[in-house]
Amino acid sequence: MNRRRFCGLLLTVLLALSATHGVAQDDRFIIVQSTTSTQNSGLLDAILPQFTEQTGIEVRVVAVGTGQALKNAANGDGDVLLVHARPAEQQFIAEGHGVERFDVMYNDFVIVGPAGDSAGIGGMADAATALTDIAGAEATFASRGDDSGTHKKELSLWDEAAVDVSAASGDWYRETGSGMGATLNAAVGMDAYTLTDRATWIAFQNKGDHEILVEGDPRLFNQYGVILVNLEKHPGIEAELGQTFIDWLTGPEGQAAIAAFEVHGQQLFYPNASGG
Numbered sequence: 001m002n003r004r005r006f007c008g009l010l011l012t013v014l015l016a017l018s019a020t021h022g023v024a025q026d027d028r029f030i031i032v033q034s035t036t037s038t039q040n041s042g043l044l045d046a047i048l049p050q051f052t053e054q055t056g057i058e059v060r061v062v063a064v065g066t067g068q069a070l071k072n073a074a075n076g077d078g079d080v081l082l083v084h085a086r087p088a089e090q091q092f093i094a095e096g097h098g099v100e101r102f103d104v105m106y107n108d109f110v111i112v113g114p115a116g117d118s119a120g121i122g123g124m125a126d127a128a129t130a131l132t133d134i135a136g137a138e139a140t141f142a143s144r145g146d147d148s149g150t151h152k153k154e155l156s157l158w159d160e161a162a163v164d165v166s167a168a169s170g171d172w173y174r175e176t177g178s179g180m181g182a183t184l185n186a187a188v189g190m191d192a193y194t195l196t197d198r199a200t201w202i203a204f205q206n207k208g209d210h211e212i213l214v215e216g217d218p219r220l221f222n223q224y225g226v227i228l229v230n231l232e233k234h235p236g237i238e239a240e241l242g243q244t245f246i247d248w249l250t251g252p253e254g255q256a257a258i259a260a261f262e263v264h265g266q267q268l269f270y271p272n273a274s275g276g
Contacts, residue, residue, distance in 0.1 A: 039063035067147025076234035145175025
């Protein structure tokens with residue numbers, strides 16, 4: 001091979017490597033482990049393009065129950081965690097998987113059920129008493145049964161009601177093992193009661209004759225938190241990009257985007273970012 005041809009080939013290789021490096025540099029993205037409620041409600045579809053437009057960072061969301069999201073992040077399969085189960089989030093940090101937790105936004109849970117309301121709970125503001133009455137009537141109740149934040153809240157309310165739902169599993173207590181949307185579909189199909197976050201309920205299209213029957217109990221408060229996965233524990237995560245996302249989400253622009261998100265003219269989430 002003569003010198004001119006060798007130099008030409010070398011230049012071609014260098015240009016190719018440079019181009020490849022440029023693509024890799026521009027292909028900036030993070031993986032956010034989050035919940036089905038943030039996805040089913042349409043919130044993330046509404047706000048994430050705004051973040052990407054402002055920063056050039058793409059956000060790829062894995063929407064699962066909070067319990068699974070925590071497990072995924074604990075395996076290093078994500079850069080940021082956005083979930084709603086504070087005790088589990090705090091344990092995640094205590095085990096060294098997360099750096100720091102920040103409040104992001106809140107809404108609330110509600111108990112929905114058929115208009116016929118065989119358990120007679122309509123209008124109640126005490127969620128535990130309502131569940132006691134559902135159990136007493138052996139009225140069908142659809143549970144997510146998936147270790148999500150909603151499922152954790154539901155189980156805590158059954159505990160307060162002193163009802164052992166494990167004994168009723170497969171009878172009047174039905175576990176779907178699914179996300180919120182699928183569980184709502186099951187509840188409507190079975191003429192059953194269920195616990196849901198208000199945002200998913202508002203966005204849900206297949207309500208049938210189901211309606212909100214119990215709301216307003218302070219125990220139904222639903223806080224969301226965001227956590228950066230710990231780079232020291234999980235080398236290879238995009239810590240800098242992840243922190244950029246958290247700063248945006250808890251900052252003025254992200255908080256305004258959350259507040260502006262509405263479905264059917266109703267605000268679904270209320271921003272309240274602060275230190276964890």
